[in-house]
Amino acid sequence: MRNNTKITIAVLAAGALTLGLSACGSGSTSAKADTGSALVVGATAVPAGEVLDYIKENLADDAGLDLEIKEFTDYVLPNTALQEGQLDANLYQNVPYLENFNKTQGTDLVAVADAYLPPMGVYSRKTEDIAALPDGATVAVPNETTNEGRALKLLAASGLIELRKDAGVTASPADITSNPKNIEFKELEPAQLPRSLEDVDAAVINSNYALDAGLSPRNDSVLLESVKDNPYTNVLAVKKGNEDDTRVRKLVELLTSDEVKNFIEQKYKGSVLPVDPS
Structure with missing residues (x-):
């Protein structure tokens, strides 16, 4: 059973309003990278939240990763929270969206791993x-x-x-x-x-x-959508400078593992497609 924090638009609306003020002035402020603390990852409920739940419940302990998942109901707030250091990573968006968000909002978020393709x-x-x-x-x-x-x-x-x-x-x-x-x-x-x-x-x-x-x-x-040459693979993203956080690297390994690939194939049966990390 899930024991994650669900973040709604209403709860975090005030945080979103501060992005324009904080994004430009926070470029030198890195999200926390304490390898002894939980890795806080933001995600939309499906499929990102379910994939992360699988990792948390089946793989994280053996990998020595303390994983905390916060669910969001929109596409803006997970990036706002990541930029402001409320999250260590997020999983829900593709690279075109991420690049456009950085351009329009003045954020400095980067993709660290391809996760899966959810065709539109x-x-x-x-x-x-x-x-x-x-x-x-x-x-x-x-x-x-x-x-x-x-x-x-x-x-x-x-x-x-x-x-x-x-x-x-x-x-x-x-x-x-x-x-x-x-x-x-x-x-x-x-x-x-x-x-x-x-x-x-x-x-x-x-x-x-x-x-x-x-x-x-x-x-x-x-x-x-066709999967051939599709640029809309969902990615795990972090704030620039945190790409080598030990906890992030552990999650990347789990996210691109055969176990997670098999989970995606069996659960979604072609409606979400795993990505070959190579």
Whole structure:
């Protein structure tokens, strides 16, 4: 049974408001690196929290790692808390998101290990074929910059829309050059997307929120990202300067172990994919 701390948006909203003031002035302040203390890792509940729970309950003691997990319900606060030293590491984000967060928020967070790939998918209560979306369909997408770009690129790969050739990871609806079905895009908080399925024709949902809502990316999506050359692998991140923290290195070893790979394969059955550390 979990005995982790769950951090909600309401509880940490005040902390998020301080990021703009603290990020620029805290670049020389490292998160704690006391190898005798617990390693505090922030994560979204699924799959990151479940993967870390498995490590804590089955592998950490033998490795001499005291692991404390704090769960978050959004994508901003885990990085805010990491930058401010409330966490030693976090697990939930991909490199494009991390790099954009550093650029826009003035943080200095770095990835230390690839963990797994949670493919983004399109879900619908109204059609089983993405090509059958009606003219004027409403499609909900994440309102967060890089995840919105990721969602639009997925739709473009299916042929539903076309994007400007130079549209990068921060692509937005303004970058759409062709929209033959006149799709209307509804931008929502990523966590709200599963609940929007009753109100829209389709929604593009990150795997962690899909899984948390009882959806199977492999079985329930009408369109799923390809794993080939996919840049959206989730990574373990730390504040720059703490890459060689002994506790972090221990967690990296466990996170990339055969035991964790097997756990991911057996639990998620293709809805989350382990990453070869090589």
